Amino acid sequence: MRVSRYGVVALTGLALLLLASARDESSGEDNPAKGRIEATYRVDWAGMNLGEFHLNATFKGSAYEMKANGDFSVLAGLVYRASGTTTSSGKMTRFGPEPSRFTLHYKGGDKRETRLMRFTGGTIKVSITPRKKQNPQKRIPVTKEQLANALDPLTAAFLSARYDGPRGDLKVCHQTVPVFDGKQRFDIVLTPKRADRLDATKGPVGLSGPVAVCQVKFKPIGGYRPDHPGIKFMSETDEIEVWLVPLPRTPLYVPYLIFVPTAWGRGSVTLTEIKMNIDG
Template sequence: MLLLSVTPGPSAGETAQPKPGRVVATYDAALAGISLGDFKVTTTIEGSAYKLVAKGRFSMLAGLVYSATGKTTSSGTLTPAAPQPTTFTLDYDGGKKREQRYIRFNNGTVSEVSIVPRKKKKNSTRIPVGAEQLEDVLDPLTAAFLAVRPNTPAGDLEICRQTIPVFDGKQRFDVVLTPKRSESLGSGAPKSLSG
């Protein structure tokens, strides 16, 4: 199951720095109408600084089959080009499986990674992550909620034509976005929307 959220960014005519504030959003995760859990994301912006906090609780059959809780945080700076994370944390408790991750960034480059417990390396076909792949990357939370192009005009599909480089502490991957379609809203649409 893949959950993806994209928040709108300012248009080309707007300032690159959003107004200070706090947004709290709660999401329900369900499959075939059966609730699997929920998570809450709190976004706080003060000047160019941002902080994201996400907390989740998931279970199957009231915890008889599976139960997990987690918390992840990210903080950093919003720049005209892209967000620049400074720290990312993840605390996960899935009963028998627990993990804590910490990533520190310096100017968009991963400078420190800590994972507890550290698992023994298995024989794997995975390609090791090199130093050059840890440059100009985002953490998963920033990538999911703040990765937008602030210089794209409102309604421009180019906002969905981008590749977002992500490092989660173990893997480096790209999230490739492509626009699906464009639709014009009729005269009955709310005045705050246009297009």
């Protein structure tokens, strides 16, 4: 039971963190889009549907606001149940997103946690409730330099800037996304894997066609325990991949499909529905 619970937590948590989008720093635009995006993702693990999470992103000029919430369970909650809500806000610049505030409210079993991160003047202030006592000797420390330009998980997960190349161009996979979740600092490194195609009968309406499939590497930087089995497994595997698709009539890319291996079965996160009202 304990192993199963850890596998579920690893998948649902990493699902949010490993959703990577394309950033093209050559764009001179400060506001890549205006309007609203609503997306629903389904999470599966070892042949079981764990649940889904819903994301709403709103763009107003250069400012953005995002909110995601999810409910996950195994066997109708008899084995495992968790829910969470996360928000992020900030602005878009010519170099990519700059978050200003991030929140996370998580509830799973007998565990509850609230995190708040504020991005101010190149620094990140973190508040975690309840605050657990940690043995600093067991964790690799996070330095101030490592936090420079780091994104919160939700911004790193979904928000993308412009990429003006052909649809399915594997150049979209050349990127490294720096992430800080309030405890751990890590990089999500994308590299080209292969070109594929999304069948019109499988994906949401309007997203069929060529897709870029990127290999994803999880690279821990600080705030983690080197002996943690989940960190060790995720940093060593070469089997994580993400399918990136462009939104119609926009230069925005979103993840359609993510494959995440775990020691207890393969997991996947799939975009099942998307609604948008965007002016590019």
